Amino acid sequence: MDKFNAIVIRENNNQLSFQREMIDLSMLSEGNVIVRVNYSSLNYKDMLAFQPNGGVVNNYPMIPGVDFSGEVVQSDDPEFVPGDEVLLTGYDVGVTHTGGFAEYARVPGKWLVHIPETMSMREAMIWGTAGFTAALAVEKLQQLGLKNPKARILVAGATGGVGSVAIALLKQLGFQSVTGLVHSGEREKTAREFGADHVITASRLDKDQKPLTSAKYDYAIDAVGGEVTSQILPTISYGGSVAITGNAGGTQLLTTVLPFILRAVSLVGIDSVAVDSDKRQWIWSLLASDWDITDQLQVTEIGIDQIPDEVAKIQSGHHTGRTIIKF
Ligand SMILES: NC(=O)c1ccc[n+]([C@@H]2O[C@H](COP(=O)([O-])OP(=O)(O)OC[C@H]3O[C@@H](n4cnc5c(N)ncnc54)[C@H](OP(=O)(O)O)[C@@H]3O)[C@@H](O)[C@H]2O)c1
The missing domain is CATH 3.40.50.720 (NAD(P)-binding Rossmann-like Domain)
Structure with missing residues (x-):
């Protein structure tokens, strides 16, 4: 885990720039669980995060991405052990806390949800935020x-x-x-x-x-x-x-x-950001069972280098359905 890929938004003289960079753990926000991100997804709020006056990100550099799914690789939270498949939507991720557009994320364990057994990490992000x-x-x-x-x-x-x-x-x-x-x-x-x-x-x-x-x-x-x-x-x-x-x-x-x-x-x-963890777990279990429609949704899968182009599509009104990012 020496160096890994992330999209980083930087500010210079009131101008924003963003690119893929090789970073290390020191650039990630604090947290007691480290997750190897497998998928993230594109959301309207991510598009705002890339805008100078989007009202989403105020402190730079920032790794955007308001959600992710992946596998725990290190944990000081008794609820999670290495190998657990987890997802995260909401809280401060991709806003004030470094987010899902990176190969690793470090977050407080209390923000994470165990992915239900019948759901894959890919399906978790087809739903996404x-x-x-x-x-x-x-x-x-x-x-x-x-x-x-x-x-x-x-x-x-x-x-x-x-x-x-x-x-x-x-x-x-x-x-x-x-x-x-x-x-x-x-x-x-x-x-x-x-x-x-x-x-x-x-x-x-x-x-x-x-x-x-x-x-x-x-x-x-x-x-x-x-x-x-x-x-x-x-x-x-x-x-x-x-x-x-x-x-x-x-x-x-x-x-x-x-x-x-x-x-x-x-x-x-309706707010998805601050929903309490019991309700999160319950809704995700519903999505993994009776409400499972992931095989019916139109999904575009992209890689990290395509993120800026897809974000531009949301901004220009050319984006439809769900887009997931594979790391
Ligand atoms: N409450 C929460 O927790 C929560 C969670 C997720 C998202 N959101 C919010 O929900 C909204 C939608 O998110 P999203 O991910 O679905 O975004 P999205 O994929 O970009 O979709 C936005 C949709 O709104 C349509 N639209 C925009 N302006 C319109 C107008 N004036 N009249 C009719 N249709 C219009 C767009 O149509 P065109 O593409 O044809 O313009 C597009 O179909 C955003 O404001 C986002 O911040 C809130």
């Missing part, structure tokens, strides 16, 4: 009453990481009316390939911002945020719920209280 978040959103909607297979469900950001996994999961669970909301018409075909029964483009949402319109959907998972969320809320039926997971399209929410007080609509937030 985006898939774990999609699963949290589906589970939250189930808690709020999503059960009827005929429920009309809207998934906004349908061709992205969170949205594409959410669609596949909802179809696996037997929901018959899943509508994918796409940014533009050229993504309609992709959303159908990802399993959407119907597709709507963002431009076809009601731009008049009426407080309430005809009820078209019973539930929604929204990875887009901003104007799109503002336009979804008036279309939700009585007692329905919207799980908001992201802000790929904006942060400002313009709404009235009417969907909430006249239609009893719930707007719930």
